Each structure stands twice: as structure tokens, then as C-alpha cells.
Amino acid sequence: MNNFSEYWNYRLPKNADINNYDFWLKDKCEYGKNIKQALDLGCGNGDDTKFLIKNGYAVVSVDFSDYAIKKVSKVNQGSTFYFDMSDLPSWKVFPSGFFDIVVADLSLHYFDEKTTISIMKQINRILKDGGKLFARVNTINETEAGAGDGEEIEPNFYKNPLRGINKRFFSEEDVHKYFSLVGTVAFKEISIIRNGKPKPCFEIVCTKQTEQSMEK
Ligand SMILES: C[S@@+](CC[C@H](N)C(=O)[O-])C[C@H]1O[C@@H](n2cnc3c(N)ncnc32)[C@H](O)[C@@H]1O
Numbered sequence: 046m047n048n049f050s051e052y053w054n055y056r057l058p059k060n061a062d063i064n065n066y067d068f069w070l071k072d073k074c075e076y077g078k079n080i081k082q083a084l085d086l087g088c089g090n091g092d093d094t095k096f097l098i099k100n101g102y103a104v105v106s107v108d109f110s111d112y113a114i115k116k117v118s119k120v121n122q123g124s125t126f127y128f129d130m131s132d133l134p135s136w137k138v139f140p141s142g143f144f145d146i147v148v149a150d151l152s153l154h155y156f157d158e159k160t161t162i163s164i165m166k167q168i169n170r171i172l173k174d175g176g177k178l179f180a181r182v183n184t185i186n187e188t189e190a191g192a193g194d195g196e197e198i199e200p201n202f203y204k205n206p207l208r209g210i211n212k213r214f215f216s217e218e219d220v221h222k223y224f225s226l227v228g229t230v231a232f233k234e235i236s237i238i239r240n241g242k243p244k245p246c247f248e249i250v251c252t253k254q255t256e257q258s259m260e261k
Pocket residue numbers: 050053057086087088089090091092107108109110113128129130131149150151152155
């Protein structure tokens with residue numbers, strides 16, 4: 046537990062009442078008889094986890110909020126656990142080349158450059174060849190969520206005194222810089238509804254290429 050996870054213990058129950066799931070993975074997932082392995086990174090209230098389970102995936106759901114773990118354990122018992130993405134040695138828990146898909150819905154924009162790079166390399170390591178990362182992240186156009194507010198600790202990475210957490214706001218350049226460490230990058234800027242308000246974000250699909258295994 047740290048200040049950042051405390052924030053999410055407070056925030057997630059509020060979001061649960063407001064957010065309607067938008068089924069963004071519907072046209073991205075594969076459907077069929079073969080069970081596929083999925084990892085939901087920063088599972089929050091568990092909407093993506095529930096969607097994936099319903100559609101035949103075996104899901105591992107992780108978060109560093111105790112609230113999230115308790116809630117998602119109810120729908121994904123035995124495969125939901127505490128995991129702090131910024132604690133790099135703990136990624137060892139995931140075997141290399143194991144997951145068909147990794148989902149990170151608004152959960153990869155909280156880390157400094159060094160940590161983000163390490164996380165991307167870990168996602169690359171744990172994906173199967175041809176496996177995919179589906180992610181959504183903040184963009185530099187997101188003034189509502191604090192782009193440009195507070196102290197800029199690194200380019201496009203802010204310490205927001207009001208919200209108490211650090212947030213990265215990705216430019217297109219940043220998307221290429223970080224996500225190409227996972228695989229071939231395709232992305233678009235879209236607007237979604239979060240916490241009852243429109244929110245610009247990048248929706249990103251990375252496909253791990255065979256020659257791109259870069260065990261670190
Ligand atoms: C904006 S919420 C998104 C939750 C969920 N993926 C969704 O889309 O509804 C961000 C989530 O990332 C989690 N998170 C943030 N930093 C994390 C970290 N270092 N390790 C694990 N989870 C983290 C938070 O606890 C929270 O559940």
C-alpha cells in the first residue's frame with residue numbers, strides 16, 4: 046500500500062457508480078473454442094475482466110488497489126491478485142510468452158519514463174509471439190484530467206497537487222516511443238465517456254512480432 050494505491054481505494058468506488066462499460070474490446074478479441082490467456086493490468090472495477098471471461102478468456106486480473114482486488118475477486122476468484130506494476134522485480138511472476146492478450150485500460154499513464162520503458166519491455170516479454178496489447182492512455186489534449194496542471198516532472202509527466210497522483214499525457218511521439226517496445230503499433234485518438242464526461246484518449250493496439258522478443 047502507498048499513497049497512489051490509497052487514491053485508487055478512494056476513487057474506484059466512486060467511478061463504479063458512474064461508468065458504463067463501452068465494450069471497447071468487442072471488435073478486438075478473438076472468439077472461438079480455444080481458451081486464450083488474458084492479463085488485465087490495473088483491472089479497477091473489473092469491467093474488462095468480466096467482458097473477457099464472458100467471451101471465453103482465462104483472465105489474470107491485477108491491481109495495486111485493495112478495493113479493486115476485493116471486488117474483482119468476486120468475479121475472477123483465484124486469478125485476481127495484488128500487483129504493483131512499478132515494482133519491476135515482481136513482473137517475474139508472469140512467465141515469458143504466456144499471454145495471448147494484455148489489456149491495460151487507462152492504467153499505463155502513471156509512470157515515469159524509466160518505469161514506463163521497463164513495463165513495456167515486460168509486456169513484450171510475457172506476450173506470445175503474435176500476442177496483442179490493447180491499451181487506452183491519456184493524451185496531451187486532455188485538459189480535464191490535468192494535462193499541463195501541476196509540476197512537470199518529466200516531459201508530459203505531471204505531479205498534480207490536487208489529485209495527488211502522477212500522470213503522463215501521451216503525445217503521438219510518446220505513443221511510438223513507448224508502445225513500439227511492445228510490438229507493432231496501431232493507434233487512434235478517440236473520445237470516450239469516463240466519469241460522466243467526454244475524455245480524449247489514445248486507443249492502442251500493439252502486436253508482438255516474432256523477431257521482437259527482447260527478454261530483459
Ligand atoms: C483509471 S483506473 C482504470 C481501471 C480499469 N482498467 C478501467 O478501465 O475501468 C486505473 C487503474 O490502474 C490501477 N493502477 C494505477 N497504478 C497502478 C500500479 N502501479 N500498479 C497496479 N495498478 C495500478 C488503479 O488502481 C486503477 O484501478
